[in-house]
Amino acid sequence: MKRALVAGVVIAASLVAACAKSARPPVEAPVGPHRPEPVAPEMIPVMMPMATIAMPGTRDTLQYLVDSVLAAPMWRNARWGILLVDAERNDTILSHDADRLFMPASNQKLLTAAIALQHLGPDFRWRTPVLLDGTQRGSVFHGDLLVQGSGDPSISDALRGGRASSAFDAILDTLQARGIKRITGRVLPWGDALPGATTGFGWAWDDFDAGYSAAIDELTYNEGELYxxxxxxxxxxxxxxxxxxxxxxxxxxxxxxxxxxxxxxxxxxxxxxxxxxxxxxxxxxxxxxxxxxxxxGDSTRVTLAYRHPSDAFLAALGDALRARKISVQGGVIARPAPHGPGRVASRSTKRAVAHAIDTLGVIESVSFADVLRRMLKPSQNQMAELIFRTSGYVASGDGSLDSARAVGTRTLAGWGITGQDVAYRDGSGLSRHDYLTPRAVVRVLDAMHRSPWYAVFRDGLPIAGVDGTIANRMKDTPAQGNARAKTGTLDKARALSGYVTSSDGRLLFFSLLCNNFSVPTREVERVQDLLVRTMAGGTFPALPQ
Structure with a gap:
């Protein structure tokens, strides 16, 4: 135990010394109020031993590290919440302000993912019917083409082999097989599966042009990003x-x-x-x-958000129709007048009374398990919001923000997480009105560990030193390829929570949340990485009864 404490002294002292050395007037990392999850840069060389503590008494060493490092003057205005738990024994290894509320940033996605797995399951698929409302005479279809969205997040370059428009291929093939070369009406959205606001509660209005803060709707294209x-x-x-x-x-x-x-x-x-x-x-x-x-001689690429998601989706479908030489005489209209059970143009709806609307085909998403990986590893905000709203829709028949929050809150309560532990306002964590405790995060991790979908949840998380938002963190340590964790980044908020296995085979849950710091974000990451790699290289024998 003495050797463990000495090792802890060396590492903690070195970390504090390195932090103090770097305490020149801090240049805040270029993280806007709601920047998307970046892949952290390689660890900046510091005078801190890279060897990880791997000996009996690791829990005492971790406690010493936390007490020593967080006592440094650089953290005097910051708030840290830390909880480390042995999964099988339900044994708390370390707790520091674990029942206080913190802004979680994208750690909110852990809740969203767990709730969605509970209600959707890994094999769930979104369906987007494409309908013909009218009659065909020869090569001309007299009527409208209707698209009934349900919030499919997978119609994107990332999940469609680099070509989001490939989602339309089967629909276009069917139109051509029917010999349709001209549509006299319009391309219109049908229904309102996700009513209400297209952005999350409390999102910053000055981020709305950024791709990571794009709006969502039942028809969303390419994760809301325009290049x-x-x-x-x-x-x-x-x-x-x-x-x-x-x-x-x-x-x-x-x-x-x-x-x-x-x-x-x-x-x-x-x-x-x-x-x-x-x-x-x-x-x-x-x-x-x-x-x-x-x-x-210069050139550049700029990424913006599509301000109006349904417009973008229908415009992309219009592009695909033109590429197949199918003309749409009435054009593409994204906001028809409300009518009946959903939004649809009154002219089209009146005509539907005289004849049945024909289902041309159904665009089907990839599996929810695939969407989950795409949401968690790069921390994709729009997917998180669509998953959040879909959970509410499937569980209650209502895809509004209020329904999604109510369904999420009830699900969390079933895992022992009450209103004192969490304020669940959106799906992505972009809202600065989201709050939760480290204990709430660990309870979600535990609920997923006991779930039949644990492997799907775990495999969706970024892997230290390998991929996702921690691809360049904890390399060449026992945590590399071992720790699976979700990051979170907002201005003055940094989070890291997930699973790691110790050198003696113990599965550990951890949640490391930090708010209100004024040092560069990388300094927060140093402490998080130190604790995770120490857990990975440590041993945790059972405490004497």
Whole structure:
């Protein structure tokens, strides 16, 4: 035990010394209020031994580390919540403010994933029927094409082999097999499976243009992300060119930016500073304005959110129809008048009374297990929100935010997590109104460990030193390839919670939450990584009875 404490002293003292050495005026990591989960950079070399404690008495060493490190002046304004538990023995190894509420950031996705597995199961698939409302005469269909969304998050480049529009292929094949070359009506959304707001409760309005803060709806395309490839003109003073993807014509783009001489990029006393390139939406979000200047020969790619998710989905379907030379005379309209059981144009609905609406085909998602991995490993916010809303819809028949919160709260209560332990406001953790305790997180981890879907849940989590948001953390330590954990990042909030197996084969649950710090985010990660790799390399014999 003495050797363990000495080792702890060396590591803790080295960490505190290294932190103090780096305590020059801190430059805050470039994390906006709601930045998406980044993959952490390689560990910055510090004067801290990389060897992990792996000897009897690890629980005492961990306690010493926490007491010593968190006593450092750099943490005087921060709040830490820590809970480490032996899974099989239900034995608390270490607890520090484990019953206080913390902003979890994307650790909220652990709750969302667990609740969804409870209500959906790993084999669940979203279905998006595509309907024909009208009659066919020869190669012309007289009527509308309707799309009945249910919140499928998998119609994206990431889950469709690099081509989100491949989800439409079977529908287009069927249209061509029927000989339809022209649709006289419109392409319209049908139904309102996810009513109400398209963004989460308490999301920051100034993040709405960012891809990680994109809105969601029952029709969502490419995880809400639009890519703009911008290239400077061939001549000085000529406009830049802009190419959109994955939608080809949506949204509208107004180009005001011009090409400047490369030499004018340098700031001088006699030349004014050139205007930087700016890419923003107009006030209603239907047009992107590209302004400023760009050096001759330069190019860049900008990621924006689709402000109106259903518009983007239907625009992409319109692109796919044009590529197959199927014209839509009435165009693509995303917001028809409300009517009956859902949103649909009144003209189309009245016609539906005279004849049956024909199901052209159904777009089916990949399995929920595949969606879960895509949500957890890179921490994909829009998928989390769609999963959150889908859980509410499947459990109650109502896909609103209120229903999703109510279903989630009831499910958590069944695992012993009450209103004193959690404020469950959205699915992704982007809301700064989300709060939970480290003990609540550990109870979710325990509930999943006892669930028949444990392997699906565990395999969806990022793996230390291997993939996801901790691909570059804890490398060359016993935690690499061992710890499976979810990160969380908001401004002044950092989280890491999950599973790790010790050197003597004990499965451990851990939740490490930190709020209100003013040091660089990487300093929080140092402490988290130190504790996880110490658990991975340690031994945890049973306590004497």
């Amino acid at each position: 703009l490839h911008i290239v400077a003109g061939s001549k000085i003073g000529s406009p830049v060119t802009v190419r959109r993807a994955p939608t080809e014509r949506y949204p509208a783009v107004r180009i005001e930016a011009i090409t400047r001489d490369t030499a004018t990029s340098a700031v001088s006393a006699i030349a004014p500073r050139p205007m930087p390139l700016s890419v923003v939406y107009d006030s209603i979000g239907h047009q992107v304005v590209v302004s400023g200047t760009m050096s001759q």
